[in-house]
Amino acid sequence: MTKKLVIIGCVWPEPKSSAAGSRMLQIMNLFQTENYNITFATATAKTNNAFDLSSLNIPEVAIKLNDSSFDDFIKSENPDIVMFDRFLTEEQFGWRVAENCPNALRLLDTEDLHGLRKARELALKENETNAKKYLANDTSIREIASIYRCDLSLIISEAEMKLLENYFKVNTNLLHYLPFLLEPISEEAFKTLPDFNSRLNFITIGNFFHKPNYQSVVYLKEVIWPGIRKQLPKAELHIYGAYASQKVTQLHKEAEGFLVKGFTESVHDVMQKSRICLAPLQFGAGLKGKLIDAMQNGTPAVMTSIAAEGLFGDLESNGFISDSPETFIKKAIELYTDESTWKTKQANGFKIINERFNKTHFQTKFILKLTTLKKELQTHRQDNFIGQMLQHQSLQSTKYMSKWIEDKNKK
Structure with missing residues (x-):
């Protein structure tokens, strides 16, 4: 009927x-x-x-x-x-x-x-x-x-x-x-994703009409990224999102590896090219789509507790959770440089998608x-x-x- x-x-x-x-x-x-x-x-x-x-x-x-x-x-x-x-x-x-x-x-x-x-x-x-x-x-x-x-x-x-x-x-x-x-992620799909060595750089993504996303990019620019870049001078942070206004695009600084890319037709393409997703949200609510995208595409993440809220239940996260800028930076560098840890966190992400959001x-x-x-x-x-x-x-x-x-x- x-x-x-x-x-x-x-x-x-x-x-x-x-x-x-x-x-x-x-x-x-x-x-x-x-x-x-x-x-x-x-x-x-x-x-x-x-x-x-x-x-x-x-x-x-x-x-x-x-x-x-x-x-x-x-x-x-x-x-x-x-x-x-x-x-x-x-x-x-x-x-x-x-x-x-x-x-x-x-x-x-x-x-x-x-x-x-x-x-x-x-x-x-x-x-x-x-x-x-x-x-x-x-x-x-x-x-x-x-x-x-x-x-x-x-x-x-x-x-x-x-x-x-x-x-x-x-x-x-x-x-x-x-x-x-x-949809659950099959084992065959896991194997087709780019591996650790095929990926480079960091990524963050989010609609810039949404105030928490803009604020987190400013926080990245002023607090988080300088500490990461100091220890990884060749790394770049790629920032994607729809409706990037002038106040967003003016944050773009090639010399600092802080690159505002704007809207992307395929979050899957850009996420799979990236080694780490950063989500240092300082306020917000609900489940964070950027972290779901990261897990679906095998991209481990470093995030604040607000970004992580509601996602993991009793399961281990797909990365590290920290509200301390110093620890956030330290864990981002560790995850970027340690392939073994990266693979463990990637596998956690697949498990979370299949067990908590099927x-x-x-x-x-x-x-x-x-x-x-x-x-x-x-x-x-x-x-x-x-x-x-x-x-x-x-x-x-x-x-x-x-x-x-x-x-x-x-x-």
């Missing part, structure tokens, strides 16, 4: 630009495997790097903010499930979905916890080592409210599941752990959760009193503000 899913996108999926874009395609693939017809709708302008969803037979629909035309659209779609891409789209369109399609299951894909990322950014600015006191920020309040208004929220990191359950006290019935959904481990459980939820939706919502309260209060305030903006735009 064919079912209907409408995804309301915060941005167009760009799998070549961001981990969020890759994850969106993974979720689409999961639903299509379960015979869902998908429509992707967004109010944002299409970018040059946007994935062509028509190649997956997924219609693309432009929708408007603060416009009742969305009501007609969502009613005509009559979806079984509406998935909001990040809490911002739920704030904008959630009340309209609730009014026009009350029986549709409302699913929120958080991507990562924006409130946690904000807390860590605030802590970094204040030179605080503990971000806990900043967790109750405006972004967190809005995001947690959105989680309560939805029937189920997808959480990409086990660490964020624990934070929501233990710190924010969110009912576990509203949360579902769904990390990256990856899509077959998660797909059946997730679909069963949705099926059960659909059957028990009324009871599920009745048990979520906070969600009912927030749906009532937020819906009314957002609804009338939106209608006021719509009327104003008509004049």
Whole structure:
């Protein structure tokens, strides 16, 4: 039996630009495997790097903010499930979905916890080592409210599941752990990857629209790379990422081996040519796509604890984890020069991909959760009193503000 899913996108999926874009395609693939017809709708302008969803037979629909035309659209779609891409789209369109399609299951894909990322950014600015006191920020309040208004929220990191359950006290019935959904790496694929001696230099990669990525490149430039370069004077650091602004490109210094390369069509090509991936993220949340890319391509990494969060579970990492600049530099040099250690860490990465992110481990459980939820939706919502309260209060305030903006735009 064919079912209907409408995804309301915060941005167009760009799998070549961001981990969020890759994850969106993974979720689409999961639903299509379960015979869902998908429509992707967004109010944002299409970018040059946007994935062509028509190649997956997924219609693309432009929708408007603060416009009742969305009501007609969502009613005509009559979806079984509406998935909001990040809490911002739920704030904008959630009340309209609730009014026009009350029986549709409302699913929120958080991507990562924006409130946690904000807390860590605030802590970094204040030179605080503990971000806990900043967790109750405006972004967190809005995001947690959105989680309560939805029937189920997808959480990409086990660490964020624990934070929501233990710190924010969110009912576990509203949360579902769904990390990256990856194909396992075969032994044959391991053997085709370039070996230690075929690789040179260091790499870091990330979409520069994402503030943690820009900040980490600045940190590399000012703190980490001078120490590495001093001991490895012929080594280079290659910096890749979409949307490199002038403030990024001006960091390029050939004499220092600090090379801003910008956008790459294939992260696999550039990652496989590199010996080590560096991820000295100082703030952020979720799972780091650059480290997933590194493990898939057999590239060991040196990273901070924030970069490593949620990736490894009880398994050994694919490199070294350190928040000390001195230790970070020391371990980067060790991993670059010691082939035996490099091979051990590379093998760890393959094991992590296959044991912790194999899509077959998660797909059946997730679909069963949705099926059960659909059957028990009324009871599920009745048990979520906070969600009912927030749906009532937020819906009314957002609804009338939106209608006021719509009327104003008509004049």
